[in-house]
Amino acid sequence: MMDRIREETTRRLERSMGTLGTAAMSRMEEQLAWFRALSAEDRSWVGLVAQAGIAAFVEWFQHAGADDGGRPKPSIGFFGTAPRELKRSISLQQTVDIIRMIVEVVEAQVEELAAPDGRVQLEQAMLRYTRDVAFAAAHVYAREAEVRGAWDARLEALIVDALVRGEVDDGLHSWAAALGWTSSPVVVIAGQAPDDDPRAVIDAFRERGRRIGLDLLAGVQADRLIVIVGGASGEREAAKHVVRQFGPGPIVIGPEVPDLHAATRSARAAIAGLKASSGWPDAPRPVHAEDLLAERALDGDSDARHQLVENVYEPLAGTPLLDTLATYLEQGTSLEATARLLFVHPNTVRYRLKKITELTGYQPTEGRSAFTLQVGLILGRLAESAATWRALT
Template sequence: MNDRVRKDTARRLERAMGSLGTAAMARMDDRLAWYRQLSAEDRSWVGLVAQAGIAAFVDWFQSADGGTPAPSVEIFGTAPRELKRSVSLQQTVDLVRIVVEVVEAEVQELAAPGGEDQLRQAILRYTRDVAFAAAHVYAREAEVRGAWDARLEALIVDALVRGEVGDGLHSWAAALGWTSSPVVVLAGHAPEADPQTLIDGMRDKGRRLGHDLLAGVQGERLIVIVGGAGSVKDAARHVVPRFGPGPVVIGPEVPDLQAAASSARAAMAGLRAAAGWPDAPRPVPAEDLLAERAIDGDEDARAQLVENVYRPLEGTPLLDTLATYLEQGTSLEATARLLFVHPNTVRYRLKKITELTGYLPTEGRSAFTLQVGLILGRLSRTAVT
């Protein structure tokens, strides 16, 4: 009896497939605002998915013996991958609900006499399987997209560290949703945690704070690029605790991602040279490590020190005053005696040196940086002549 009723119901379903599909599409257009906003091509694909779902249900109902699994996963293979980016999982659930409503509304007409409950139970079972199938499809797409995003992120970080900033960098970053400026790069040692778990956690934290964040682990180093932070201090406060033990160096703030290679270069050079200043704060700006970076062979740091320290003083009495002051162990009186000037003149000149260079000769770290800058300036003059 049940087999005969099932077969009769299946024949009725088969004859009604076209009208059910049309009714489902009309109800989508009437009730789903987001569906109406889709392109004509995407609406066409959605219609094909709905038709495929109904056809698959009919085929399954015809052959089902109570234990046959519903072939629900295959219906999503009808649409191209791009459609999964246009239609969210929640919207897919809306589509399934409407198709089910359309079929349920016609149960009395579609089912053979005595087969109404049988058809309703089949619809419920099939709906459950379709829901699980939709979740499976979107989860798989998310995994694929996540793996692709991770590779793209690694490419961006690697390109910035290498200084290979091409036209594709902004396209790569845009694909990851990067829109922020200014940008700052931090470099330090990676913790022992799983790299991808670490990076995902940092990115989620950055998103909650309204920052864009890219990160990459290269060997023992962790490189983090932060965009959209209100200040360097703001960016560092939430990122630095994620680094492993040891120094964390902050590159200079730059206007956009295209210019971030210079920030990355400074941060990496600072990380290499940080051992020269064991008592450096954590984090430490790369600018505060100019002297150590220059000694370590960083050409950018050498050029910056010559430009910032030696050039402003060159050709003025300030240069001799600074050199004598440093050679005399920062003794004001000894400097005045050797230069045959009053100590107040030395004080005045030291103040001018601070105004021109930004470094205070009477402070230990600044005096060290000024000393390195003077030496590099002299060497640059020798190289020119």
């Protein structure tokens, strides 16, 4: 008796599949904002998914026995109807929405769809099917999330490693796009890694980035933590959001660059600054890589050496300002001693020191600036001497 009722209900369901699919699409259009926001092509694919879902339910209902042992397991294989791009863009919640729409459509017509005396049988079947498919969907999405998480972690590690090594090509933006990177400008920050598990540290950065609306990529290399921040309104803001996630010790902020492709320059400066930071034990935390130019230059950083020569020596070369600066530093920053040796009035020295500050950005009367100017002066002399030596030989 129950089997005959099931067969009759199955025939009614099969005859109504087209109508049910159309009704499901209308209900989604009416109730689901995310569905209305899809392109016409994607809405069409969702319609095919809904139709396939109804067909899958009819197939399952037809073969579902009265006892648990004879009832087949539902699946969400009907989602394979959609292209990969659509499946990536539909979340678990939206998947549940599609299933719910299908069930609501069937429930609204249960009187017409069920055979005589088959209403209870059809309603119970829908409840079982909905429950089992929802669990199956959650399981599939959890497995996909785990696979996706492992793949994202691999891409993130490749991006960080490429920037640190300076090996930037077109593939870098493809990797970043796969992770959803859309932000600029970019700042790279380097410091000591915390004692936590590296994977947990990186996951925490990713989650924090989602909360604060910034793109964050992180990588742990030995005891060093590298963080790439995209979309911050400045270097200080970029550091503010990530400083607490670093371990103890210095934290160095690389210069802001326009995009991820140029971030290798920021990464190189931040890492060089971290390496040389022991030369300035009282440096603030965090500290800009630009503020460590002198220490970086002494530690062998060629970028810092070139920058100091370009910013300090070259603007002063061939002018009285260079001799004034050299004499002022050699005389222990004594204004009067400098004026006597140069045979000028102290006010003239003051004026020249002011011009030096305007041209270089460093103030000779301030301790840290005087030290940086001294290193830049020496590096400029060495570079000029080397150029002369090469010309003579």
